[in-house]
Amino acid sequence: xEYIIIIIGAVFVNNIVLAQFLGICPYLGxxxxxxxxxxxxxAVMFVMTLATLVTFLIYNYILxxxxxxYLQTISYILVVASLVQxxxxxLKKVSPALYQALGIFLPLIVTNCxxxxxxxxxxxEDYGFHLLEAVVFSIGHALGFALTIILFAGIRxxxxxxxxxxxxxxxxxxxxxxxxxxxxFMGFANLV
Amino acid sequence: MGQLQNFTxxxxxxxxxxxxxxxxxxxxxxxxxxxxxxxxxxxxxFVLVSSNIVVSxxxxxxxxxxxxxxxIVVIASFVTITELVMExxxxxxxxxxxxxxxxxxxxxxxxxxxxxxASKNNTFSSIIDxxxxxxGFAFALTMLGxxxxxxxxxxxxxxxxxxxxxxxxxxxxxxxFIGLGYLVALNNIVKKKLY
Numbered sequence: 001x002e003y004i005i006i007i008i009g010a011v012f013v014n015n016i017v018l019a020q021f022l023g024i025c026p027y028l029g030x031x032x033x034x035x036x037x038x039x040x041x042x043a044v045m046f047v048m049t050l051a052t053l054v055t056f057l058i059y060n061y062i063l064x065x066x067x068x069x070y071l072q073t074i075s076y077i078l079v080v081a082s083l084v085q086x087x088x089x090x091l092k093k094v095s096p097a098l099y100q101a102l103g104i105f106l107p108l109i110v111t112n113c114x115x116x117x118x119x120x121x122x123x124x125e126d127y128g129f130h131l132l133e134a135v136v137f138s139i140g141h142a143l144g145f146a147l148t149i150i151l152f153a154g155i156r157x158x159x160x161x162x163x164x165x166x167x168x169x170x171x172x173x174x175x176x177x178x179x180x181x182x183x184x185f186m187g188f189a190n191l192v
Numbered sequence: 193m194g195q196l197q198n199f200t201x202x203x204x205x206x207x208x209x210x211x212x213x214x215x216x217x218x219x220x221x222x223x224x225x226x227x228x229x230x231x232x233x234x235x236x237x238f239v240l241v242s243s244n245i246v247v248s249x250x251x252x253x254x255x256x257x258x259x260x261x262x263x264i265v266v267i268a269s270f271v272t273i274t275e276l277v278m279e280x281x282x283x284x285x286x287x288x289x290x291x292x293x294x295x296x297x298x299x300x301x302x303x304x305x306x307x308x309x310a311s312k313n314n315t316f317s318s319i320i321d322x323x324x325x326x327x328g329f330a331f332a333l334t335m336l337g338x339x340x341x342x343x344x345x346x347x348x349x350x351x352x353x354x355x356x357x358x359x360x361x362x363x364x365x366x367x368x369f370i371g372l373g374y375l376v377a378l379n380n381i382v383k384k385k386l387y
Contacts, residue, residue, distance in 0.1 A: 019365050021221035025300055028213065070276065073294040074268040081261060113217045113298040117291055171213055172377040179369030186364065 003136045005192050010140025012188040016114055017148045018181060023114030027149055028174060030108075037153035039101055040108075041146030045139070047087060047109050048118055051080050052138035055119040056131055076119055081110050114145060152181060198320050202328025205387060208301045209332035209372075210379035215301040218292045219333055220368040226349050229337025231285045232292065233330020235274050237323065240302050242270045244322035247310040263306045264297070271296045301329060332375075339371050 016022050023044070030040045055076050063069045088106050091099040109115060118141045121127075122134040129137060155177055164173045208214045215236070223229040246266050254262050275293050278286040286293065296302065305325055310318040338348055344362035346354045361367050 021217050021365070021368065022295075024216040024220060025214075028216065070272060073272050073275065073297055074265065077264055077268050077297050078261070081264060111298050111300050111303060113295045116298050117295055120291060120294060167377040167380050168373075172373040172380070175369050175373030175376065179366045179373060182369055183361070183366040186366065 003133070006133060006136050007140040007143065009192040010137060011144040011147060012185065013191050015144045015148060015185050015188075016118070016141045017145060018178070018185045020117070022117040023112050023145055026108065026112055026114075027145075027152065027178070028171070031149050031153040031156055031174075034150060034153045034157065037149045038146075041142070041149055042101070043106055043109055044112065044114065044145055045142035047080070047084055047106075048115050048138050048142045048145075049135060050087070051083055051115055052119050052122050052134055053131075054083065055079050056122055056129075056134045059123045072120070076116060080115050080119070084110050114141070118142075148181065148185075152178065155181070195317070195320050198317060199324040202324035202326070203331055204379065204383055206325075206328075207332055207379060208325055208329045209336075210376050211383070212301075212304075213376075214304055215299045215329060216372075217295065218299065219329075219336060220372060222289050222292050223333055223337035223340055223368060224288075224344075224363050225341045225347075226334050226338035228285070228288055229333035229335075230330060231282075232289055233326070233333040235278065235289070235293065236296055236299060236302070236329055237326025239267065239270045239274055239296050240305060240326040240329075241319060241322035243267045243302060243306055244310040244318040245315060246270075247306045248313060248315045248318040251311045259311065260307070263303065263311075267302050267306065268297050301325065336368070336371055336375055339375065340367055343367070343371075 010016070014020060017024065017027050026040055026044070031037050058075060058079065059069070059072065063072060063075065084106055088099075091106075118138050122129060122137050127133075127137075156174060159173060159177065168176070202208065204210075206212060209216065209219045218232050218236070222232045243263070243266050247263055250262070250266075271294060274296070275286075278289075278293065305321060309321045313321070340362045342348050342353060342358075344358050344360060344364075344367060346352060346356060346358040359367075362371060
């Protein structure tokens with residue numbers, strides 16, 4: 001039951017894009033088509049879960065015992081960057097089909113602040129997660145990212161056909177649409 | 193390109209937030225007030241200028257294959273310095289910016305300037321570029337923070353402008369997106385008039 005609450009909280013209440021403003025760059029950058037946004041969400045889900053697993057272990061079994069938690073930022077970004085590189089190499093060998101599908105999105109993920117943000121949030125003391133909870137937490141946030149980016153891509157495909165005032169064309173219109181979507185997600189506040 | 197142009201390009205013409213759409217996560221996340229926006233902008237400026245200096249100094253020693261990880265380590269070191277200094281001297285601002293301080297590491301703006309400018313230019317131009325882009329970023333964040341603060345709470349930098357509560361939605365998440373949307377549109381119009 002508590003895992004379900006974590007997931008619902010991560011997907012709807014504290015939605016990573018619309019409530020916490022993480023991962024805005026891919027959210028605006030690769031949401032022009034539904035198909036590319038599905039590829040991006042797949043890659044994010046994959047890397048976010050793995051990265052949370054690894055960084056959670058590093059934080060609790062290396063950084064905390066040696067009292068060097070101020071190295072958190074540096075060690076985490078290196079873990080994320082090398083993990084992405086590793087996943088890319090392994091996928092290329094093991095599953096070329098999946099590699100083709102995720103292909104260009106994997107390198108982009110290094111600078112996706114959603115990944116680094118969730119790995120830092122997962123070890124926050126006030127949550128007090130143990131390993132499995134932290135992994136479920138990251139899966140929930142990845143699902144939330146997938147939901148919002150696919151919804152947004154669906155809307156943007158239609159936005160292309162609409163006659164928007166000149167100054168608002170492109171990014172401004174997309175941002176206002178994202179704002180209205182965030183307004184809709186506010187309805188989920190206090191759900192959990 | 194003259195140094196003056198190099199400096200001023202970050203404000204309207206190539207503003208990192210309004211035109212390049214880089215570093216949007218902190219731009220939306222911390223701008224609940226003009227002061228927070230300014231603080232975040234200045235913290236990013238410090239990291240940007242420092243990493244630009246170091247990257248432009250070491251650019252000839254770093255093999256191009258490992259340049260991205262090396263830049264990340266340089267940037268992450270300066271972010272850690274900023275984090276520790278802010279926690280020690282301005283704890284209130286540190287608290288309200290929260291998660292977004294460590295996340296300066298993955299601000300595409302910092303990495304982007306290291307890769308696109310500092311790795312190709314001399315140290316002096318890199319400092320000017322870092323200052324211009326960083327202050328442009330701070331300018332954008334202060335504008336957005338000010339807009340949200342005025343509309344949302346009726347105050348600016350804590351000074352009360354009009355009586356009443358204001359529109360709460362502008363302080364909350366949707367207001368960030370909508371406010372930024374209209375500021376980008378405004379910048380598009382101003383840019384067309386100027387250039």
